[in-house]
Amino acid sequence: xxxxxxxxxxxxxxxxxxxxxxxPAMEAMEIDSQNILQRKQATYTSLDDTFGIHKETYRGQxxxxxxxxxxxxxxxxxxxxxxxxxxxxxxxxxLQLEKxxxxxxxxxxxxHMKLKPCILDEYSKEEYNSLDGVVVALLGKxxxxxxxxxQDVLEAGLxxxxxxxxxxxxxxxxxxxSGLRVGGSTSNPLQFxxxxxxxxxxxxxxxxxxxxxxxxxxxxxxxxxxxxRGLLNGQAMH
Numbered sequence: 001x002x003x004x005x006x007x008x009x010x011x012x013x014x015x016x017x018x019x020x021x022x023x024p025a026m027e028a029m030e031i032d033s034q035n036i037l038q039r040k041q042a043t044y045t046s047l048d049d050t051f052g053i054h055k056e057t058y059r060g061q062x063x064x065x066x067x068x069x070x071x072x073x074x075x076x077x078x079x080x081x082x083x084x085x086x087x088x089x090x091x092x093x094x095l096q097l098e099k100x101x102x103x104x105x106x107x108x109x110x111x112h113m114k115l116k117p118c119i120l121d122e123y124s125k126e127e128y129n130s131l132d133g134v135v136v137a138l139l140g141k142x143x144x145x146x147x148x149x150x151q152d153v154l155e156a157g158l159x160x161x162x163x164x165x166x167x168x169x170x171x172x173x174x175x176x177x178s179g180l181r182v183g184g185s186t187s188n189p190l191q192f193x194x195x196x197x198x199x200x201x202x203x204x205x206x207x208x209x210x211x212x213x214x215x216x217x218x219x220x221x222x223x224x225x226x227x228x229r230g231l232l233n234g235q236a237m238h
Contacts, residue, residue: 037201037209040172042216067133071108074135077156078106082137085154089139097142105148109134173211175199175218184226 082091082104092103111132130136130153137154177195181187197203201212 037213039213040170040216042172044217067108070133071135074156075106078135078137078154081154081156082106085137086139086152091137097148099142099144102139102141102151104137104139104154106135106137109136171214172216173214175215176221177218178221178223180220180224181226182224187226 079091086104090103092105094105094107097103097105109130109132111130135156138148138150139152139154140148140150143149180192182192194203198208199212199215199218201209203209204212
């Protein structure tokens with residue numbers, strides 16, 4: 001004998017919580033089970049207003065403020081850690097460096113990449129222990145060439161971690177989808193339909209459909225729609 005398993009309708013949502021599409025409820029789906037699957041629910045609060053660009057301006061959209069704020073906060077912390085790390089050495093600024101005199105300086109690491117062809121290629125070609133943007137304290141001394149010869153490195157470490165009680169709770173999932181390019185020449189309707197069928201519980205056995213029922217939100221992360229060339233006649237799309 002067979003029974004029907006019904007999933008509730010769900011809603012695709014963007015980061016601004018504007019509904020993009022609503023799939024109709026499944027009227028009937030036969031599986032070898034007596035269970036009625038109900039889609040799990042989760043509350044959603046949009047907190048993305050801070051990151052929205054509401055007018056054409058470049059003010060505040062550069063990385064400089066992020067680097068400056070990070071350096072300001074981490075430098076104070078590293079200054080307090082340095083005496084316990086190397087108590088016999090002074091902490092100096094760049095202007096206070098003296099030739100062949102060991103000291104500690106604090107700054108932001110910058111990885112020089114010749115011609116900068118691809119950041120991923122640069123990182124994959126060599127073994128490394130540091131990345132751009134990390135604020136550290138360095139032990140070393142100035143050389144004849146004016147470089148700072150590093151002998152040791154002090155990192156600030158992780159901030160205090162909040163202990164979360166490990167309480168049993170039900171699983172809920174958020175699906176992030178990108179690169180669908182619906183309407184484009186490279187779009188594959190079959191793959192797109194399989195994605196929809198999987199999320200809505202039309203595919204798989206009872207176990208897979210149970211996982212699909214735990215999906216509470218679907219987020220379209222980018223490159224979802226592609227308009228054919230010439231369709232807009234050179235006009236901007238809003």
